[in-house]
Amino acid sequence: MSMQPEPTALRRLSHIELFSSSRHHLGIYRCVVVTCRYQAAARPLDAAALHHALGRVVAQQPMLRVGILGQDTSQARFSHLASVDLRDHVAFTTLECGDEARYEELLMETQCWHHDQLWADVETRAPWRVVVVQPGAHVERATASQDVLFAFHHAIMDGTSGRQFHELLLAALNQPEPCPSSGETALLAFPDPPRLPEAQEDVVPFRNSISFAIKTVWNELGPRRLRARAVVPWHGAAVDFGLPHTTRARAVDVPPEAVARLLAACRAHAASLTALLHALVLASLARRLPADQAASFAADTPISLRPYLGPGADVALRPLLRCLLTSTTHAFPAHVVAALREPAADPDALVWDAARRLKAELAERQASLPADDVSGLMQYIGDWSAFWAKKDGQPRADSWSVSNIGALPSPAPDASWSITRVCFTNGPMVAGSPIGVNVGSVAAGTLTVTISWQEAVVPVELVDGLAEDLAAFARRPHETGEFAA
Known part of the structure; x- marks a missing residue:
């Protein structure tokens, strides 16, 4: 098995970013979650469409393709990730339940579960994930919709950015471009280190x-x-x-x-x-x-x-x-x-x-x-x-x-x-x-x-x-x- 190269260190975390990185290391603050309800005029969101749109957002946003080196220190730095495999960051899940009220309860439990998870391998894996959640066949809705959960390490962005992420993803989904297969769009390459937004x-x-x-x-x-x-x-x-x-x-x-x-x-x-x-x-x-x-x-x-x-x-x-x-x-x-x-x-x-x-x-x-x-x-x-x-x-x-x-x-x-709900x-x-x-x-x-x-x-x-x-x-x-x- 080939050895993975050491990640390249980028700028040091700002003081407000260290505020969150140090909490994550101690397990006392783990992530932020912004979940939006997406409604489609045609077919529901699948892996190919999501990977295609999400890949464009990741390419535009350097904080979605960095890790964190030395999170247990006050000298932590971001790391350049030369590739991002969306299959490591994206999941689809169906919540089987009897009615809409129970689905909302299970959706909130899912959101809570993500808050309790620590980010693994933060040096070499970007600390964010997207989960597409939908109810089972027993739940009838007037219009078809899916909930897209975006969980992220607070050191890479704040809540306002979490909302803006969904705005960017929605815009990418609404751009009429040919959508290749999921496998063709899942592995993203970024050989050059990104220009990160400045420290606060x-x-x-x-x-x-x-x-x-x-x-x-x-x-x-x-x-x-x-x-x-x-x-x-x-x-x-x-x-x-x-x-x-x-x-x-x-x-x-x-x-x-x-x-x-x-x-x-x-x-x-x-x-x-x-x-x-x-x-x-x-x-x-x-x-x-x-x-x-x-x-x-x-x-x-x-x-x-x-x-x-x-x-x-x-x-x-x-x-x-x-x-x-x-x-x-x-x-x-x-x-x-x-x-x-x-x-x-x-x-x-x-x-x-x-x-x-x-x-x-x-x-x-x-x-x-x-x-x-x-x-x-x-x-x-x-x-x-x-x-x-x-x-x-x-x-x-x-x-x-x-x-x-x-x-x-x-x-x-x-x-x-369109998006009809923000949680x-x-x-x-x-x-x-x-x-x-x-x-x-x-x-x-x-x-x-x-x-x-x-x-x-x-x-x-x-x-x-x-x-x-x-x-x-x-x-x-x-x-x-x-x-x-």
Whole structure:
């Protein structure tokens, strides 16, 4: 048997890419999944058509044809993969079940399974996979459709790129070109090393004041006993690396007419959909958790740094799939939570108050970026394994995260293929938020809110109740004009 050549090292991982690579090595964050429902005007998607379209996407996107060298170190580098065999990355599966509801349950279980898998041979195999899922013959659908699951290592791209991947795949499927047989298109050759998108810190001009840098580094890396005592919000169970990595998730589909009503209400109340979802999660958890367990909350919002690329960023590399990401935190102090628990409270007024405040906070944070941002201080973390080890056994910093990857464009009326649903999950954040609220949608179509968590970190009854509340909150404004029952 011939020896495989050593992979060629490319650029070092950026600090935000190391953030994810180090978590994968420790098994505490494994992948992101974006699943889209593809509807065909003619025949269903088969291996030949998928390989043909996917091959063109892989050829366009260098982050889909790299591995990771030294993932267990803080000096990890991407590796050039001279070939990609799509048969190693693509699978088709049929979920046998009796009805549509059971199919949706099995589909979510499939998505959760992918979150629990580690990427093997990341030095020589690109860490992503595509699985085409469809129901068995017993499930009748008005229109034929298949769910295309895209799972990927967070170090090679972020959630927004996961959505863009599906846009690129859809465009490739809709380009009328002769489709060769699957075997002819499965093995892709890339003899020349690719030009990768730049590291985040090389193209985003972070500007951190001395006071912000000292405060942030001290709070993160300074001796715990010497730091100022902070209010600890409700955060589920403490970080525990010993818990099994078992992903659980619930999806809430909001139909187009209800989405349109929510968006109109957001405009009328000077809010945004992301801010409103934070406020609705707050209202639900404040009602379902007792005051002695959850006096206050905190939440996290990821922010794409694509709008903040500096003039030195290569214009040709801007559209590429990549990881450009930071986040901001919101506090919900005790008096805000207590107001929602008052018997005489006006839930709608309090929800909109919170949503307006959060939209203003997000707008203020986005206006100040990339100044005084924690992502610009990651260079001071010299040992990522030690960084994560310090979090084991400690309280979590927040209560939930709302991550919105935005909407896919509406399909063209004459398109052969269209996407009708987007289901996005971050998976368990073992050392982060106990509850992930993940949002994806199709323009003028369905919006899907998926709640994900690690088993045993929060009670399943609590998340089931949150899912029920979000479904009701999304439905009622369209039916009655109010969130409250």
